[in-house]
Amino acid sequence: xxxxxxxxxxxxxxxxxxxxxxxxxxxxxxxxxxxxxxxxxxxxxxxxxxxxxxxxxxxxxxxxxxxxxxxxxxxxxxxxxxxxxxxxxxxxxxxxxxxxxxxxxxxxxxxxxxxxxxxxxxxxxxxxxxxxxxxxxxxxxxxxxxxxxxxxxxxxxxxxxxxxxxxxxxxxxxxxxxxxxxxxxxxxxxxxxxxxxxxxxxxxxxxxxxxxxxxxxxxxxxxxxxxxxxxxxxxxxxxxxxxxxxxxxxxxxxxxxxxxxxxxxxxxxxxxxxxxxxxxxxxxxxxxxxxxxxxxxxxxxxxxxxxxxxxxxxxxxxxxxxxxxxxxxxxxxxxxxxxxxxxxxxxxxxxxxxxxxxxxxxxxxxxxxxxxxxxxxxxxxxxxxxxxxxxxxxxxxxxxxxxxxxxxxxxxxxxxxxxxxxxxxxxxxxxxxxxxxxxxxxxxxxxxxxxxxxxxxxxxxxxxxxxxxxxxxxxxxxxxxxxxxxxxxxxxxxxxxxxxxxxxxxxxxxxxxxxxxxxxxxxxxxxxxxxxxxxxxxxxxxxxxxxxxxxxxxxxxxxxxxxxxxxxxxxxxxxx
Amino acid sequence: xxxxxxxxxxxxxxxxxxxxxxxxxxxxxxxxxxxxxxxxxxxxxxxxxxxxxxxxxxxxxxxxxxxxxxxxxxxxxxxxxxxxxxxxxxxxxxxxxxxxxxxxxxxxxxxxxxxxxxxxxxxxxxxxxxxxxxxxxxxxxxxxxxxxxxxxxxxxxxxxxxxxxxxxxxxxxxxxxxxxxxxxxxxxxxxxxxxxxxxxxxxxxxxxxxxxxxxxxxxxxxxxxxxxxxxxxxxxxxxxxxxxxxxxxxxxxxxxxxxxxxxxxxxxxxxxxxxxxxxxxxxxxxxxxxxxxxxxxxxxxxxxxxxxxxxxxxxxxxxxxxxxxxxxxxxxxxxxxxxxxxxxxx
Numbered sequence: 001x002x003x004x005x006x007x008x009x010x011x012x013x014x015x016x017x018x019x020x021x022x023x024x025x026x027x028x029x030x031x032x033x034x035x036x037x038x039x040x041x042x043x044x045x046x047x048x049x050x051x052x053x054x055x056x057x058x059x060x061x062x063x064x065x066x067x068x069x070x071x072x073x074x075x076x077x078x079x080x081x082x083x084x085x086x087x088x089x090x091x092x093x094x095x096x097x098x099x100x101x102x103x104x105x106x107x108x109x110x111x112x113x114x115x116x117x118x119x120x121x122x123x124x125x126x127x128x129x130x131x132x133x134x135x136x137x138x139x140x141x142x143x144x145x146x147x148x149x150x151x152x153x154x155x156x157x158x159x160x161x162x163x164x165x166x167x168x169x170x171x172x173x174x175x176x177x178x179x180x181x182x183x184x185x186x187x188x189x190x191x192x193x194x195x196x197x198x199x200x201x202x203x204x205x206x207x208x209x210x211x212x213x214x215x216x217x218x219x220x221x222x223x224x225x226x227x228x229x230x231x232x233x234x235x236x237x238x239x240x241x242x243x244x245x246x247x248x249x250x251x252x253x254x255x256x257x258x259x260x261x262x263x264x265x266x267x268x269x270x271x272x273x274x275x276x277x278x279x280x281x282x283x284x285x286x287x288x289x290x291x292x293x294x295x296x297x298x299x300x301x302x303x304x305x306x307x308x309x310x311x312x313x314x315x316x317x318x319x320x321x322x323x324x325x326x327x328x329x330x331x332x333x334x335x336x337x338x339x340x341x342x343x344x345x346x347x348x349x350x351x352x353x354x355x356x357x358x359x360x361x362x363x364x365x366x367x368x369x370x371x372x373x374x375x376x377x378x379x380x381x382x383x384x385x386x387x388x389x390x391x392x393x394x395x396x397x398x399x400x401x402x403x404x405x406x407x408x409x410x411x412x413x414x415x416x417x418x419x420x421x422x423x424x425x426x427x428x429x430x431x432x433x434x435x436x437x438x439x440x441x442x443x444x445x446x447x448x449x450x451x452x453x454x455x456x457x458x459x460x461x462x463x464x465x466x467x468x469x470x471x472x473x474x475x476x477x478x479x480x481x482x483x484x485x486x487x488x489x490x491x492x493x494x495x496x497x498x499x500x501x502x503x504x505x506x507x508x509x510x511x512x513x514x515x516x517x518x519x520x521x522x523x524x525x526x527x528x529x530x531x532x533x534x535x536x537x538x539x540x541x542x543x544x545x546x547x548x549x550x551x552x553x554x555x556x557x558x559x560x561x562x563x564x565x566x567x568x569x570x571x572x573x574x575x576x
Numbered sequence: 577x578x579x580x581x582x583x584x585x586x587x588x589x590x591x592x593x594x595x596x597x598x599x600x601x602x603x604x605x606x607x608x609x610x611x612x613x614x615x616x617x618x619x620x621x622x623x624x625x626x627x628x629x630x631x632x633x634x635x636x637x638x639x640x641x642x643x644x645x646x647x648x649x650x651x652x653x654x655x656x657x658x659x660x661x662x663x664x665x666x667x668x669x670x671x672x673x674x675x676x677x678x679x680x681x682x683x684x685x686x687x688x689x690x691x692x693x694x695x696x697x698x699x700x701x702x703x704x705x706x707x708x709x710x711x712x713x714x715x716x717x718x719x720x721x722x723x724x725x726x727x728x729x730x731x732x733x734x735x736x737x738x739x740x741x742x743x744x745x746x747x748x749x750x751x752x753x754x755x756x757x758x759x760x761x762x763x764x765x766x767x768x769x770x771x772x773x774x775x776x777x778x779x780x781x782x783x784x785x786x787x788x789x790x791x792x793x794x795x796x797x798x799x800x801x802x803x804x805x806x807x808x809x810x811x812x813x814x815x816x817x818x819x820x821x822x823x824x825x826x827x828x829x830x831x832x833x834x835x836x837x838x839x840x841x842x843x844x845x846x847x848x849x850x851x852x853x854x855x856x857x858x859x860x861x862x863x864x865x866x867x868x869x870x871x872x873x874x875x876x877x878x879x880x881x882x883x884x885x886x887x888x889x890x891x892x893x894x895x896x897x898x899x900x901x902x903x904x905x906x907x908x909x910x911x912x913x914x915x916x917x918x919x920x921x922x
Contacts, residue, residue: 050668129800136806152790230759230793231793231797234756234758234759234791234792234793235790235791235792237791237917237920237921246657246759247758247759249657249661250657250660250661250758250759250761257661257664257668335823335824336803336820336823336824336825337799337800337803337804337820337823337825339824339825339826345824358631360630414658414661418661418662418665421662421665421666421669422665422668422669423669425665425666425669425670425671426669426670426671432671436673437650437673515654515655515658516654516658516661516662518652519650519652520649520650520651520652528630530654531629531630531653532630533796534629534655534794534796535629535630535631535632535796536629536795536796536799536816536819536820537629538796538800
């Protein structure tokens with residue numbers, strides 16, 4: 001461990017980000033950084049400008065006005081309570097699952113993992129509705145315990161948010177758990193540490209980079225979420241900043257826009273504080289370890305306990321993913337909304353309409369898949385490059401880049417989309433690049449918003465690599481190509497890919513940003529679902545969502561099967 | 577590493593270059609439109625922003641293009657709030673893209689008119705539309721009639737109500753649902769109209785609030801609540817109910833005897849419209865007999881005199897309309913919303 005501390009100290013001394021030679025050696029660093037500022041920060045700057053200027057004079061009058069209102073403070077308080085509580089819930093579930101899946105001798109892990117991906121694909125209005133019905137007067141909870149739970153409350157919002165975003169924590173931390181050398185656990189155990197102590201003193205600190213990455217993403221997702229607090233909060237008269245901002249935007253009055261901008265800046269500040277706090281936590285545990293990915297179980301449960309653990313996992317995952325899924329699917333097979341689920345009411349007409357009559361469905365799927373793929377690839381490059389530079393030379397500029405890339409994800413979708421319009425219709429005075437009103441604006445918006453997902457994934461991946469590995473490769477004379485191919489790539493791949501999967505799935509069904517930025521010919525899956533939902537065609541929108549979930553699920557199942565077959569063959573050839 | 581960065585930057589530069597290139601070409605096409613406009617030829621591209629449901633907007637555009645095949649209509653559809661936000665952001669960024677706008681209610685148009693974003697158009701078709709449903713200065717015109725009535729779940733309620741009192745009687749406590757004026761433009765309009773009637777006033781909303789009303793984001797959620805049986809009565813825009821009923825949902829639409837507030841989904845031409853001729857032709861088409869018949873086919877009550885309403889809906893002559901001064905509604909909208917908040921949270 002000591003050598004690592006030394007190497008990281010050496011790392012810190014070696015960098016001199018403000019020196020002239022730093023810039024000349026890294027001539028591409030300057031335009032790269034400027035480009036980041038242009039794409040990621042400028043849209044936000046336009047928004048900030050809107051909050052301090054009313055066209056004639058510049059000042060903080062609006063801040064004063066907004067901050068003096070009681071409603072603002074109550075909203076901020078709600079936001080903080082809800083965001084922190086739901087993030088804690090996501091962390092507990094996510095870390096618990098990651099720990100179990102990484103270390104326990106549970107069977108059928110691949111299948112369990114597939115279920116964890118599902119919440120990304122189910123629109124939040126569906127899962128919210130599903131939980132309301134589940135806990136409501138006619139649901140199974142009422143049936144079993146003779147008591148219904150009111151989800152239209154703070155607790156309800158926290159519960160649904162926490163359940164919706166725990167997969168972020170899981171995905172970011174499971175790889176880290178697998179990378180922690182098992183020898184450390186043995187060493188601690190033989191020195192007499194109990195299981196609890198080993199977890200607290202050895203495993204937890206080492207897993208922190210991953211946990212914190214997931215925590216940051218969950219925190220940002222919870223703070224900018226609109227759908228869940230809108231559905232559960234409006235009837236209970238509970239406001240959070242994202243819904244309050246939306247109310248301001250639709251206020252139409254001349255100052256409504258600027259007030260929304262002021263509130264967005266407040267939201268951004270809270271998001272930043274949250275990010276920085278979690279950042280400080282990772283800094284404390286700057287441990288990096290290099291081991292091969294280790295998927296063998298470390299804790300062997302007896303048969304009885306394993307059965308208990310497996311049942312608990314299956315019940316939890318099936319409940320949290322299938323309850324919304326079943327509600328969604330059953331709605332989609334019904335002739336008209338509100339009819340009971342009986343034979344004569346079942347029909348495939350919603351699917352027939354989507355697949356054969358509505359021309360938009362096909363083109364929307366095509367657009368969304370193309371956009372999601374392109375976004376994934378570009379984010380993969382940008383996010384991994386930032387993570388790589390941060391890993392090699394963590395200078396002030398790289399840390400700034402990290403924050404710059406994070407902010408667009410923290411803003412509520414509507415506000416972010418407005419900022420993108422303000423920015424890209426005319427990026428510089430007199431310059432109109434003509435991307436607005438085409439599919440390109442969606443690509444730009446997605447990249448701006450989702451790069452952080454990839455960056456966190458890649459950062460986590462890099463945090464698991466000791467810089468000495470790269471040095472060792474270099475001193476042994478490995479050229480860049482070899483170095484990447486045989487050392488860095490295999491080590492990085494799982495982490496980078498989980499980030500990429502996140503970007504892909506999030507971009508595939510993105511809804512709020514797209515609903516402001518699409519144009520004819522570039523409708524996406526989210527836009528079509530939003531349209532159906534607004535026109536009162538819940539049966540169509542649920543059918544469409546069910547189609548998407550089924551398609552992704554099928555791909556996932558094929559992938560798992562393919563991997564199994566492939567492994568078998570490789571193993572066979574090995575034994576030969 | 578350098579190569580990576582180079583490739584990335586090159587790629588982005590290319591994207592920029594491509595963007596700039598296409599912008600130039602679109603400018604030249606705009607220029608040719610302008611010269612054609614002087615000859616008053618209806619062609620080129622028309623940017624149509626609307627909050628109508630997707631399928632309806634598509635049918636409308638289809639009908640228009642059958643008549644004017646040379647016009648390419650580019651539709652942007654989203655919620656009224658999203659459409660207006662987009663236009664305002666475009667204005668701030670320096671260039672409004674929309675030519676023609678069709679969104680939920682007159683109050684929204686009044687705010688655009690106030691900011692001088694609309695242009696007047698003297699269309700002949702306007703003579704066939706009830707004059708109280710168009711702007712006296714002819715900057716916007718109602719295109720259909722959407723009344724807000726009561727929706728009732730027919731499985732839970734056997735005796736159909738006839739009055740708005742259905743929402744305030746003690747027996748329905750906890751069984752009623754309404755859209756939030758803070759989110760739905762139509763609901764905000766209704767709030768303004770109801771509170772300005774002697775027979776209703778703020779007491780109406782206070783009594784509803786005392787009855788443990790569930791407030792949802794939009795009209796669609798009200799339909800879901802009542803059709804799904806969670807609630808028995810709701811306040812809702814009419815066409816959603818007749819549509820759901822036609823498909824088989826257990827719901828019934830009631831026009832209460834006291835009268836109903838009506839929104840008109842107005843249409844208007846933006847001041848900075850680039851293709852004014854096509855925009856004018858589009859407005860004419862929407863208000864024309866053909867356009868209005870199309871609206872009726874899609875399930876809406878037409879606004880033009882003498883055209884029949886779809887089954888289950890009443891025509892404008894049969895409805896008792898509750899109304900209030902649009903100018904006043906526009907000016908007091910924020911205050912009304914604030915008041916609603918305090919009423920509902922008590």
